[in-house]
Amino acid sequence: MGIQERKEREKEHRREEILNAAQKVFFEKGLQASTMDEIAEAAELSKGTLYLYFKSKEDLYLAVMTRGMELLQDLFDKAISEADSPLDQIRKVGQAYRTFFNEHRNFFRMFNFFQHPQFHKQVSEDMMAICQSRNQEIWDKVIGIIKRGIDQGFLRNDLDPAECAIMLWSNSYGLMVRMDTQLEYFRENFGVDLEKLIDKSNELLLQSMMTEGVREKMALSNTLNNEQRS
Numbered sequence: 001m002g003i004q005e006r007k008e009r010e011k012e013h014r015r016e017e018i019l020n021a022a023q024k025v026f027f028e029k030g031l032q033a034s035t036m037d038e039i040a041e042a043a044e045l046s047k048g049t050l051y052l053y054f055k056s057k058e059d060l061y062l063a064v065m066t067r068g069m070e071l072l073q074d075l076f077d078k079a080i081s082e083a084d085s086p087l088d089q090i091r092k093v094g095q096a097y098r099t100f101f102n103e104h105r106n107f108f109r110m111f112n113f114f115q116h117p118q119f120h121k122q123v124s125e126d127m128m129a130i131c132q133s134r135n136q137e138i139w140d141k142v143i144g145i146i147k148r149g150i151d152q153g154f155l156r157n158d159l160d161p162a163e164c165a166i167m168l169w170s171n172s173y174g175l176m177v178r179m180d181t182q183l184e185y186f187r188e189n190f191g192v193d194l195e196k197l198i199d200k201s202n203e204l205l206l207q208s209m210m211t212e213g214v215r216e217k218m219a220l221s222n223t224l225n226n227e228q229r230s
Helices: 003-033 036-043 047-053 057-081 086-103 105-115 117-122 125-151 161-190 194-209 212-229
Strands: none
Touching: 003 036, 003 047, 003 057, 003 105, 036 047, 036 057, 057 086, 057 105, 057 117, 057 125, 086 105, 086 125, 086 161, 086 194, 105 161, 125 161, 161 194
8 A cells, every 4th residue: 555545545434434533523512502512522633633634513414414315325225226117216215214313313313403504604515516416316316207297107197306306306395394392292182193294294295196098907916915915
């Protein structure tokens, strides 16, 4: 190994150490309450060293958040590979999103950064571009599935794939935010289990996007299955 290659490996190792420390602090305290001093202490480095790698606390926050995006993208890729038809892929992607919510709750909460534009001005253009690129890759996967569903006759051809993706995401995201903060409230006051509701609402949305022929085939299949069980 040459000197330059060793230096690059050391630099990458140091960057990962900083990200590990920052992830721990951000998970415990969130963006606003965390400080670069605390992250430097957790990483056992000087604050000046942190700024050699990241221009601001917000840049470091986004760098950690991209780890969550990579996890979500991996879950989506796995879900897509395990299903044959676009309809099943859409369903499995929805289930994968919920798996991400259940198993990586802190990363899910970090995504709220995009809901607070006042923090964006502290982020460098380079880091924002990296984050937006990762985010776009995820959107493109979902939009691509919906487009295939339209092209193959599973979904109505008068639909816009991007609009459908946004509707499905908004439904899941909105309910998961409520699950994160008000799960017991809705169960106790309305007798509604949000964990079951998210499946039901996603399926209703998906059925509204299906062609009439596909809906009829699905209804016939459900009838036959019910008769066999009875």
